[in-house]
Amino acid sequence: MTLTLYGAYMCPSTARIQVVLHEKSIPYKLVNTDEESFRHPIPEASSLFGNCIPFIIDKGFILHESRAICRYLATQYADQGTKLIPDVYSIKCCALFEQAVLCEALNFDPYASKAGYENVIKRSKGLLPDEAIFEASIAGLSSKLDAYESILGEQRYLAGNALTLADLYHIPWGTLLTRGGSDIMTRKGPNITRWWNEISTRDSSKGTVLN
Numbered sequence: 001m002t003l004t005l006y007g008a009y010m011c012p013s014t015a016r017i018q019v020v021l022h023e024k025s026i027p028y029k030l031v032n033t034d035e036e037s038f039r040h041p042i043p044e045a046s047s048l049f050g051n052c053i054p055f056i057i058d059k060g061f062i063l064h065e066s067r068a069i070c071r072y073l074a075t076q077y078a079d080q081g082t083k084l085i086p087d088v089y090s091i092k093c094c095a096l097f098e099q100a101v102l103c104e105a106l107n108f109d110p111y112a113s114k115a116g117y118e119n120v121i122k123r124s125k126g127l128l129p130d131e132a133i134f135e136a137s138i139a140g141l142s143s144k145l146d147a148y149e150s151i152l153g154e155q156r157y158l159a160g161n162a163l164t165l166a167d168l169y170h171i172p173w174g175t176l177l178t179r180g181g182s183d184i185m186t187r188k189g190p191n192i193t194r195w196w197n198e199i200s201t202r203d204s205s206k207g208t209v210l211n
């Protein structure tokens with residue numbers, strides 16, 4: 001039974017899952033809920049999360065929250081595609097992976113999503129961006145990226161020298177920041193630039209609902 005992803009056009013969380021589905025070579029069917037007039041097609045999927053998308057149904061298993069979904073895919077489909085999480089017995093590698101995952105959720109996403117929402121999502125809906133919010137978000141992100149620059153000077157990826165989910169999680173909002181006219185992903189320093197150019201040009205980052 002093919003995995004089904006319920007998502008929407010221009011939804012970064014949907015794109016995050018699509019990146020991982022591609023990396024793991026998992027065939028899937030995308031149900032675009034825009035086209036369904038945002039009518040929730042599976043009543044039992046909406047109890048806890050309201051009408052929030054994205055969610056997946058994999059052989060009857062319903063799961064919400066893009067990062068939880070990506071984690072599930074990387075574990076359930078461990079034997080195929082790109083390995084995206086460290087082995088469970090590597091305790092320190094797992095701890096560094098958790099650190100990188102939380103770094104994206106707590107230090108990158110809050111600023112990048114605010115800036116990307118102002119300059120790209122709002123414009124795509126015909127609304128005017130608030131330049132002050134955009135600039136403040138970019139300034140906040142810029143201060144957080146100083147640590148990225150030094151971490152990525154010591155290692156190839158955020159959790160070590162292997163690509164993980166933590167790196168891929170940055171692709172959707174990083175892409176929209178660039179599209180929104182910000183050079184923040186390539187102006188902080190050579191290490192972030194090298195890392196961002198590498199992850200954002202992977203085949204998995206193309207062909208999502210953002211493209």
Ligand SMILES: N[C@@H](CCC(=O)N[C@@H](CS)C(=O)NCC(=O)O)C(=O)O
Pocket residue numbers: 008010011012013014050051052053054064065066067
């Ligand atoms: N934390 C969620 C965020 C998902 C999200 O923001 N979904 C938006 C569309 S991109 C949505 O469903 N908004 C409508 C609602 O919350 O009812 C995730 O990462 O999956």
